[in-house]
Amino acid sequence: MFVCAGFAAQSADDTLGPFSFNRRDPGPKDIQIEILYCGVCHSDLHQARNEWHNTVYPCLPGHEIIGRVTKTGAEVTRFKQGDLAGVGCMVDSCRTCASCREGLEQYCEKGFNPTYNGKETVIGGTTFGGYSNAIVVDEAFVLRVPGNLDLAGVAPLLCAGITTYSPLRHWKVGAGQKVGIVGLGGLGHMGVKFAHAFGAHTVLFTTSESKVKDGKRLGADEVVISKNPSEMAAHASSFDFILDTVAGPHEISRYLDLLKRDGTLTQVGAPEKPMSVEIFSLIFKRRNFAGSLIGGIAETQEMLDFCAAHNITADVEVIPIQKINEAYERMLRSDVKYRFTIDMSSLKQTA
Numbered sequence: 001m002f003v004c005a006g007f008a009a010q011s012a013d014d015t016l017g018p019f020s021f022n023r024r025d026p027g028p029k030d031i032q033i034e035i036l037y038c039g040v041c042h043s044d045l046h047q048a049r050n051e052w053h054n055t056v057y058p059c060l061p062g063h064e065i066i067g068r069v070t071k072t073g074a075e076v077t078r079f080k081q082g083d084l085a086g087v088g089c090m091v092d093s094c095r096t097c098a099s100c101r102e103g104l105e106q107y108c109e110k111g112f113n114p115t116y117n118g119k120e121t122v123i124g125g126t127t128f129g130g131y132s133n134a135i136v137v138d139e140a141f142v143l144r145v146p147g148n149l150d151l152a153g154v155a156p157l158l159c160a161g162i163t164t165y166s167p168l169r170h171w172k173v174g175a176g177q178k179v180g181i182v183g184l185g186g187l188g189h190m191g192v193k194f195a196h197a198f199g200a201h202t203v204l205f206t207t208s209e210s211k212v213k214d215g216k217r218l219g220a221d222e223v224v225i226s227k228n229p230s231e232m233a234a235h236a237s238s239f240d241f242i243l244d245t246v247a248g249p250h251e252i253s254r255y256l257d258l259l260k261r262d263g264t265l266t267q268v269g270a271p272e273k274p275m276s277v278e279i280f281s282l283i284f285k286r287r288n289f290a291g292s293l294i295g296g297i298a299e300t301q302e303m304l305d306f307c308a309a310h311n312i313t314a315d316v317e318v319i320p321i322q323k324i325n326e327a328y329e330r331m332l333r334s335d336v337k338y339r340f341t342i343d344m345s346s347l348k349q350t351a
């Protein structure tokens with residue numbers, strides 16, 4: 001074991017503060033990574049505040065991790081010391097169930113082992129995430145990180161990026177299609193970038209006039225103000241695919257009505273309460289209403305390679321770890337364009 005430094009919450013009503021803890025030494029298949037950047041995801045806040053009622057304290061979040069390899073186990077083949085490396089939402093899965101064998105570890109039938117608030121299988125206790133100076137992960141769950149991109153902007157690709165990339169790929173979004181992205185936050189801004197990069201005619205739905213210009217800059221061909229019924233009606237039954245990234249309560253049937261026959265709406269924002277769906281909207285046009293969870297390791301690698309080839313990163317505001325509690329409050333007010341990334345070198349200032 002070796003000692004690490006990080007920021008953790010000690011209870012649901014605690015803010016995050018300096019925390020030191022042990023990590024396992026790298027085993028034969030493990031990689032030790034010095035963490036350079038970690039993106040800040042809404043899940044981090046939910047977990048730190050026990051909003052999903054399953055948090056084990058101390059809770060050390062962070063699953064958008066970019067760093068540099070400092071040590072490799074004897075059987076590691078894909079990484080060497082000094083390489084860039086990424087870790088997303090998973091650090092392991094059963095590897096034997098049907099989903100794992102298909103490379104869909106996120107749907108592991110035994111449940112994947114999450115990067116934080118999971119089970120540390122070697123030294124016991126809980127897994128601790130990326131708000132720390134180092135992490136040790138089996139190489140099967142480590143991503144190669146392209147060196148040509150801004151690393152602070154790459155970090156959010158590991159959760160926000162793959163969460164939007166995977167459903168767009170699964171439903172074969174591409175040129176000649178009309179695709180909608182609902183909401184312009186951490187997820188939505190990546191959805192707009194990917195749908196545009198895949199060649200689709202991309203339409204952003206937002207409630208906020210102030211986001212029209214930015215939506216177009218990010219790649220939207222059109223921006224619809226969703227609270228305006230006549231603007232919505234003008235797009236009835238015209239979309240091949242809609243990706244809904246909104247986690248707040250909203251009326252989903254208004255978007256289902258915008259799909260063509262056989263069109264699909266995939267929900268990736270996760271509202272707390274059940275939503276009601278106008279079933280006639282589905283029946284009369286054979287529309288699909290679907291969900292999607294992050295992506296498998298192979299697809300996450302494909303997404304990073306795609307981003308390297310197309311020069312895609314998240315738009316980030318880089319913060320020191322000491323601002324994490326303030327960042328959570330701002331995130332709740334959607335006061336960030338469009339993701340916070342922690343510069344982990346700031347950790348050295350908290351001795």
Ligand SMILES: [Zn+2]
Nearest residue numbers: 041043159160
């Ligand atoms: Zn996340």
Ligand SMILES: [Zn+2]
Nearest residue numbers: 094097100108
């Ligand atoms: Zn499995």
